[in-house]
Amino acid sequence: MFNTLAEIFSYEFMQNALLAGVLVSLVSGIIGTLVVLNRMVGISGGIAHAAYGGVGIASYFGFDPVLGAVLFSLLSSVTMGVAHRKLRERSDTMIGVMWAVGMATGIIFVSLTPGYRANLMSYLFGSILAVSKEDIWWMAGIALATVLFVALFYRQLLAISFDEEFATVRNLPVTVLSVLLLIMTGLTVVVAMRVVGLIMVIALLTIPSAIASMFFKEMRVIMLVAVGLGVVFISAGLVISFLSNLPAAAVIILLAGLVYFLAFVIKRILLKTKI
């Protein structure tokens, strides 16, 4: 067993993948918890898909697709956030439209891009095994920014997530922090894109913190547990995918989904035996 593991992680691409997995788990566990508590799951789905527009445009004009994804996800996250605040319930529709339009833009520009295009699919479905040392660096940068963001503003973020009106009446920086949270969500989407692809980003954002919040009652504990669960899902998924020769991203998400349903059932049973 240990020999197999040692062998698997003796490859450099597996080491990079594992390192990327840890960084992604850190970012998505923390931001994902805030996304779930602030009911921004729809928005983050929209951000993820709209980001593909940036991937397409960047590759067409010969820039780094990651840069395109970053710009597009920041743009769409702030736009959707503003729409959400102004339109409330009706923002649903607008998020849906941006979701699809971003995707369509990406597909058109990708198809216009001359030459070899297969790697552009990796932004949709993930390519954790192709993560480079360079990728690790910017991922680490975003992970550091995330940790700083939450460490510095934890109390305010908690207050705003729980009761935005009260936070406003207390003159907490509600607007600034909401925009910052949207920006961090956009960056999280791009980091997670590298691992599981834009289409499955939502799963990585929501599943670990959803499981954690079934069993823990404090936001920071939920964040920590979500990070831990992310690391477990990604590293176990990597191993399974290596041994079975199945696509890593899909294995990771399936594993997470499976544990989610198990946790759901366990939680149910626990509730029943309590009563």
Next chain:
Amino acid sequence: MQAPTKSILRIEDMWAGYDGEAVLEDIQFEMFTGDYVGIIGPNGGGKTTLIKVILGLLPVMRGSVSVLGQSPVQARDRLGYVPQVSRTDRDFPISVWDVVRMGREKAGFFGVRSLSAQDKQAIERALGQADVLDLAKRSFNELSGGQRQRVLIARALATNPEILVLDEPTANVDGQSTARLYDLLAELNQSLSILLVSHDLMAISTHVKTIACVNRKMVYHNEKVLTQEMMDLGYECPVELLAHGVPHRVLAHHDHDHLSSNISHKQENNQDV
């Protein structure tokens, strides 16, 4: 009659609403230190809008609002806001202590500021005042409606407010807890001015000092609630009553037979007039 002391809230010719459409029209209202005003009115009558204006969450379309001699936005951190329990997320993972601690968060940045001894004292005192000190370590989402409401009151008290502003404090709260809530508010009123909004006239009628009625327009005379009759009228805010203009006495010129059908489903108490 209550002797008015210092004016703490003054609303003149105020119009407010959303998307250019007025929900409140031509509101006149004044409140003084020590007041305990209950604002009643039907759902959708503009009660919550009025609260949002007072808290500086919604700019007015016309007219003026002065809170503690300042604009609502300037003055809002001197108000203790108690929202409806149902507006808070039922499943939010947070302890009672952390909810009340929000009342001590300061404006500006950096949430790393640790709790000062003074903050800690204020939180404990607020928990004690609202009689939820024993729940401090519990999770907010496993409490009953009445308990959660008292925790939200404690959070408002932790801010050392000059006016307590409550939005529907008895919605989702059972009868016995409601009685307990009003006892608490009466006690707090000895040192605090209170403004309370409710659609439930019967429940608040016996507790508040003065009563106002909002249904697009407002009727308020800074008077002690006297009779059942007045409350019935106030609850319905009939149009012809408002058409008389303000100020006028709600009670004086009206019989209430045309309203009796509307009060039958109301609270059990106070039916024995």
